C-alpha cells in the first residue's frame with residue numbers, strides 16, 4: 424500500500440517538475456494525456472517522450488495531490504487520477520471482499536478439517552479399542568483351548584488309571600481265587616493230618632463224615648478282599664472255637680430269650696399287638712420293642728418292630744450284629760427264642776410260627792458285609808409248619824441283590840444239635856454250629872458262628888454265611904430276618 428502511494432506521489436512530482444521545466448524535455452504520461460500542441464509547436468520538431476509504467480498497486484492510504492495555485496490541466500489530471508484510483512480502490516475492495524469470503528470459506532474448511540481430525544482421532548481410538556478387544560478375545564480363546572487340552576490330558580490320565588485299576592482288580596480277583604483254593608486245600612490237609620494223628624495215637628473214635636462244602640468263590644464277592652481272620656468276638660464264642668477240635672462238639676447254651684429284661688429306651692408298654700404292622704397302625708411310628716400276642720396264643724412275647732424301612736410294620740425274627748449271643752443251642756432254645764431283643768436274638772420257632780400263620784406274610788433277609796455294604800434277599804411269602812412238622816420252612820419266590828441261597832432250604836425241617844431233621848447222614852447243626860432248616864446241609868446258615876473280619880478259616884463252614892454272597896467261608900458282619908404281612 425505504501426508502495427502505491429509512493430508511486431502516485433512520484434508520478435505527481437515528476438509531472439509537476441515536467442511542467443515547471445516548460446516541457447523542455449517533453450515528458451509525457453502516455454496513459455494520462457499529452458501536452459498542448461502549441462507548446463509542442465513552440466519547441467520545434469524535436470520531441471522526446473517517456474513512458475512510466477506504474478504497477479497496479481492497491482491504494483488504501485491518502486493520495487498526495489498538490490492543490491493551490493496549480494494549473495487547470497494539473498487539476499484535471501489529478502481528478503482523473505483520483506477517479507482511477509477510486510476505481511482501483513473499489514476493485515481492490517471487491518477483491519478484498521472476495522478474499523474475505525475465501526478466508527471465511529477457508530475458516531469453515533478449517534473448522535471442518537478440525538472436526539474431521541477430531542472424528543478421525545475418535546475413530547482411531549475406537550479402532551484401537553476394538554483391536555485390543557480382539558487381541559484379548561484371541562488370547563482368551565487360546566487359554567480356553569489350552570484348558571481344553573489340559574482337561575483332555577486329565578481325562579486320558581484318568582482313563583489310563585481306571586484301566587490300570589481294572590487290571591489290578593482282576594489280578595486281585597485271581598489272587599483271591601487262588602487264596603481261596605489254598606484255604607480249601609489247607610482245610611482238607613488239616614483234616615487229613617488230624618485223622619493221621621488220631622490213627623497214630625490210637626485215639627480215633629467214630630466220626631460222621633463232614634457235609635460237602637458249598638462253593639467258596641461265589642458270583643458275588645464282597646466289595647474288597649477282606650482280611651483273613653479267625654477272631655471270634657466274644658469269650659463264649661472262643662470256647663466254641665476251642666471245642667471245635669474235640670469230636671464230641673460243644674454243649675449248647677441253655678438260656679432262652681430274655682423276655683424279663685427291664686424295659687428301656689425304645690420299649691412301648693402299650694399293646695400287645697398281633698404283630699408289628701398292627702403296632703404301627705396303632706400310631707407307633709418309631710422302631711422299638713413291643714409286646715406282641717399273635718392270634719390263638721396265651722402269653723405275649725416281646726419283639727423288635729422295625730418302622731424305619733420299607734413302609735414299616737416289620738417284625739424282626741432274627742438278628743446278628745456283634746457275636747454277643749451264642750447261637751449254638753438246643754431245640755428247646757430255638758423253639759422258645761433267646762438273646763436280647765435290642766441286640767442279637769432269635770425270636771423262637773413257636774413265636775415265628777404263630778405270627779406267620781395269622782395271614783399272608785413275606786420274609787426279608789438283610790445282610791451287611793465287612794465293607795459295610797448292605798444286600799438283601801426278599802421272599803414273596805413265608806410261614807412255618809407246626810412243631811409236629813419240625814417247623815418246616817415254606818417260602819415264596821426270591822427277589823433281591825444278595826443272590827438266592829435260601830430257596831434250597833425251602834420245604835426243609837428245622838434241625839438242632841439234639842434234633843436231627845436234615846437230609847445229611849450226620850447232623851448239619853453240629854458242623855454249622857447252629858440250628859437251621861438244613862438240607863444236606865445247604866447254601867446258607869445265618870445262625871452260625873460270628874467271625875470278625877469276613878473271611879474265616881475253619882474245617883467246616885460254620886460262619887454266618889450266604890453262599891451266593893461271599894461264599895461258604897465269608898461270615899457276614901450283620902444279619903436281620905424280618906417278616907411283615909403282604910400289602
Ligand SMILES: [Ca+2]
Pocket residue numbers: 843844845846847848849850851
Ligand atoms: Ca441228618
